[in-house]
Amino acid sequence: GQNIDQPTEMTATEGAIVQINCTYQTSGFNGLFWYQQHAGEAPTFLSYNVLDGLEEKGRFSSFLSRSKGYSYLLLKELQMKDSASYLCVCSDSNYQLIWGAGTKLIIKP
Amino acid sequence: GAVVSQHPSWVICKSGTSVKIECRSLDFQATTMFWYRQFPKQSLMLMATSNEGSKATYEQGVEKDKFLINHASLTLSTLTVTSAHPEDSSFYICSAREVPESSPLHFGNGTRLTVT
Numbered sequence: 506g507q508n509i510d511q512p513t514e515m516t517a518t519e520g521a522i523v524q525i526n527c528t529y530q531t532s533g534f535n536g537l538f539w540y541q542q543h544a545g546e547a548p549t550f551l552s553y554n555v556l557d558g559l560e561e562k563g564r565f566s567s568f569l570s571r572s573k574g575y576s577y578l579l580l581k582e583l584q585m586k587d588s589a590s591y592l593c594v595c596s597d598s599n600y601q602l603i604w605g606a607g608t609k610l611i612i613k614p
Numbered sequence: 615g616a617v618v619s620q621h622p623s624w625v626i627c628k629s630g631t632s633v634k635i636e637c638r639s640l641d642f643q644a645t646t647m648f649w650y651r652q653f654p655k656q657s658l659m660l661m662a663t664s665n666e667g668s669k670a671t672y673e674q675g676v677e678k679d680k681f682l683i684n685h686a687s688l689t690l691s692t693l694t695v696t697s698a699h700p701e702d703s704s705f706y707i708c709s710a711r712e713v714p715e716s717s718p719l720h721f722g723n724g725t726r727l728t729v730t
Contacts, residue, residue, distance in 0.1 A: 538718055547620075555716065
């Protein structure tokens with residue numbers, strides 16, 4: 506079956522760096538998305554990876570290894586506003602989206 | 615950037631009544647739109663995939679006769695919660711995808727439904 510695993514919850518300190526991991530098993534692969542969702546709000550798009558490697562976008566970077574079925578989202582210089590849930594989403598061979606349950610990131614001062 | 619407008623933002627209705635939620639793609643055409651439901655402190659759950667001009671595809675456990683989806687044009691999909699009950703109270707979110715299918719989803723701001 507198709508499956509995505511990511512940690513349920515993580516805690517980090519303001520100003521630090523945190524890495525949120527995601528492993529996936531899908532029928533085919535057409536890319537992986539990361540979304541951010543603040544409590545009570547809709548998700549917002551952060552990144553998309555379809556080729557192996559690191560994509561950097563400001564304080565956020567996303568990495569993909571297709572051979573390992575693995576991705577991570579790296580957040581640098583953490584700010585309190587980064588407290589949110591981070592969703593890992595895979596697109597399978599039919600472009601069907603498989604959603605992870607999300608990682609709740611708690612930032613402490 | 616691409617914008618998805620969802621209306622209303624919140625609605626309170628009485629048990630037994632029906633509520634319609636609209637999802638519009640404002641500056642792009644969306645052949646596929648998605649409807650989600652999210653209960654407090656829980657994950658986003660896909661309810662159905664709405665395809666323009668054809669019947670929606672519902673996820674397992676979602677009652678198609680209760681949650682009516684219509685995707686009559688390339689820019690509009692509607693979700694109607696029929697005969698709403700208090701247990702239907704939730705946060706409903708729509709999203710739309712541009713062409714090609716590798717494009718990211720654009721989400722509406724969600725509709726908070728409270729059934730009294």
